[in-house]
Amino acid sequence: MDEAMQSGMVEFYEATAEPLTRQCVSTAFAMVGGVRSGTSVLDVAAGPGGLSVAAAEAGARVRATDLSPAMVARLSQRLGPYANCTAQVMDGQALDVQDGAFDAVFSMFGVVNLPDWRQGLRELARATRAGGHGCISTWTDPRGVGPVPILVEALRTTFPEVALFPPDGEGVTLLRSPAVLQTAMGAVGFEDVEVREVEVIWTGPSLEAFVADRDRLYGFMPGYAALTPADRDRLAPALRRAAQNRGPDGSVRVVSTALVAAGRRVPLCAGGDSPLGL
Numbered sequence: 001m002d003e004a005m006q007s008g009m010v011e012f013y014e015a016t017a018e019p020l021t022r023q024c025v026s027t028a029f030a031m032v033g034g035v036r037s038g039t040s041v042l043d044v045a046a047g048p049g050g051l052s053v054a055a056a057e058a059g060a061r062v063r064a065t066d067l068s069p070a071m072v073a074r075l076s077q078r079l080g081p082y083a084n085c086t087a088q089v090m091d092g093q094a095l096d097v098q099d100g101a102f103d104a105v106f107s108m109f110g111v112v113n114l115p116d117w118r119q120g121l122r123e124l125a126r127a128t129r130a131g132g133h134g135c136i137s138t139w140t141d142p143r144g145v146g147p148v149p150i151l152v153e154a155l156r157t158t159f160p161e162v163a164l165f166p167p168d169g170e171g172v173t174l175l176r177s178p179a180v181l182q183t184a185m186g187a188v189g190f191e192d193v194e195v196r197e198v199e200v201i202w203t204g205p206s207l208e209a210f211v212a213d214r215d216r217l218y219g220f221m222p223g224y225a226a227l228t229p230a231d232r233d234r235l236a237p238a239l240r241r242a243a244q245n246r247g248p249d250g251s252v253r254v255v256s257t258a259l260v261a262a263g264r265r266v267p268l269c270a271g272g273d274s275p276l277g278l
């Protein structure tokens with residue numbers, strides 16, 4: 001992806017995905033006992049910074065990290081006004097931070113997606129001070145989030161051969177179960193792990209505006225991006241059918257479920273059994 005495409009992607013994410021993921025932030029903050037003035041926060045795979053900016057607004061000292069330099073550029077810009085808040089390119093599987101350096105370590109819809117999600121989770125625990133908290137989130141069904149299920153349904157009827165996304169990774173597949181999520185957090189050294197469901201609501205514009213906006217809404221999704229302009233036009237009636245009657249008063253609305261898991265870091269990882277290979 002060239003530079004212009006990367007910053008287009010950041011802009012798109014901030015405008016369309018962040019309003020969804022941000023709906024989990026207040027739950028995440030409550031589950032770690034609150035984020036307030038002086039709390040040291042590490043945000044792993046922070047994206048453009050939905051959680052990081054909320055933590056900064058609460059007065060926390062935030063280190064926001066992401067593998068994408070374009071995301072980090074946007075993070076730096078948004079965190080600029082806040083004292084003691086910085087952004088840095090970092091791989092979630094190999095965090096360049098000291099052991100136990102943070103009161104609260106978050107990775108919203110982040111570590112679960114990493115190729116080595118187990119290592120990402122271990123790194124999250126390593127960065128959390130004993131008695132501090134770690135918190136991650138994931139979708140119960142990534143294909144059911146925001147405007148995605150409408151496209152999935154429209155493609156199924158019009159172009160059944162088109163695969164919208166590559167298959168889900170192992171972390172996303174395993175951790176969509178609250179029980180497995182809880183076990184995974186426990187296995188890396190968090191205790192009293194709680195998992196909460198958060199209902200995340202996407203409300204689109206009117207039906208007509210939604211169909212007209214299809215290239216912007218879906219242009220970054222590989223299956224849609226590969227369609228020719230003529231095929232996209234062929235898809236429009238199926239999108240209209242899939243979108244109608246989803247919300248009250250003719251609006252387009254999708255409700256999905258996120259899982260937010262948080263626990264307190266124990267001083268030392270207990271040895272013995274290692275569930276899930278963690």
Ligand SMILES: C[S@@+](CC[C@H](N)C(=O)[O-])C[C@H]1O[C@@H](n2cnc3c(N)ncnc32)[C@H](O)[C@@H]1O
Binds near residue numbers: 049092107109114
């Ligand atoms: C689904 S977004 C989540 C963004 C944000 N946490 C949120 O809740 O909106 C996943 C992010 O993971 C980042 N990412 C992908 N691989 C990564 C890695 N190995 N280490 C750190 N971040 C990574 C991507 O650049 C992207 O910003």
